[in-house]
Amino acid sequence: MSVWFQDDWGCNLTNGKPTQALRLTSELLRDLRSLNVVVFHPQDKDGEMLLQQLERIGCRTSQFWPPRPELSELTDLIFLSINPEFNVAEYAWFNSENCPPIIAVVAYENPTIVNLALKIGVKGVVACPIREFGLLTSMVITRQCFKDIAEGRKRIQRLERKVAGVATVYEAKRILMASKKISEEEAYAILRDQAKSKRVEIEVIAETIIYAQSIMSI
Structure with missing residues (x-):
């Protein structure tokens, strides 16, 4: 029983x-x-x-x-x-x-x-x-809500970085397409191969290309 x-x-x-x-x-x-x-x-x-x-x-x-x-x-x-x-x-x-x-x-x-x-x-x-x-319950719920909010903020930050990265890669592809007269697929392949050879994120290569373009413009 x-x-x-x-x-x-x-x-x-x-x-x-x-x-x-x-x-x-x-x-x-x-x-x-x-x-x-x-x-x-x-x-x-x-x-x-x-x-x-x-x-x-x-x-x-x-x-x-x-x-x-x-x-x-x-x-x-x-x-x-x-x-x-x-x-x-x-x-x-x-x-x-x-x-x-x-x-x-x-x-x-x-x-x-x-x-x-x-x-x-x-x-x-x-x-x-x-x-x-009620005190114990309040403590548990408050800490859980605080944890959920913190995790939500981290997810938002990751998504914001991802969106910014997509925009950066797109701009770098546009620069390559215009300067080399190539297709979008070919421009992306250049970014991907450079990132792979240098062992960095593709966004890093994209940022370098955008920065170089800004210098050239000056």
């Missing part, structure tokens, strides 16, 4: 053995336990509760208030108490390329707070008063 119960993290176990989904959950939890979490929150009841929950998960935490103008390179996740008095311009790491994911800690909702959260670039939100339930 199957026995169903929850472990200390609220994970479902069958006969004491984790299913495939639970193994994924375990990996996520192990990942969370390795995090360096910075908590920018006043040392009040909510701040204490937040630290307690993070320590229960196993995160390495540090607390500061007000937020520091610079971040440690080892920071993996940020909890940030948001209030209307924030001056976003004071903190250069907001929305910076290397900024780790930020989870906003908010005590109430209004357009000012929502707009501020968008300006800061938060990826998740937890509400005050801080409770045991």
Whole structure:
């Protein structure tokens, strides 16, 4: 007979053995336990509760208030108490390329707070008063969303480079076709053979031809 119960993290176990989904959950939890979490929150009841929950998960935490103008390179996740008095311009790491994911800690909702959260670039939100339930889920989802966004940006950059490369090769072919009175296929063959012989990307040869043409034009 199957026995169903929850472990200390609220994970479902069958006969004491984790299913495939639970193994994924375990990996996520192990990942969370390795995090360096910075908590920018006043040392009040909510701040204490937040630290307690993070320590229960196993995160390495540090607390500061007000937020520091610079971040440690080892920071993996940020909890940030948001209030209307924030001056976003004071903190250069907001929305910076290397900024780790930020989870906003908010005590109430209004357009000012929502707009501020968008300006800061938060990826998740937890509400005050801080409770045991929901914090773990917020951390997992925030980090996954942050990872998905980062991977999406990389894909876009690769596509942009690819499109730029196609345009560069096309321009180089046009130059060869005009200067040597050859077909497009013959021009491409020249580019391909040169790239192969020099062991470089065809775009590099194309850029060289375009640069040489610009010099000749001068």
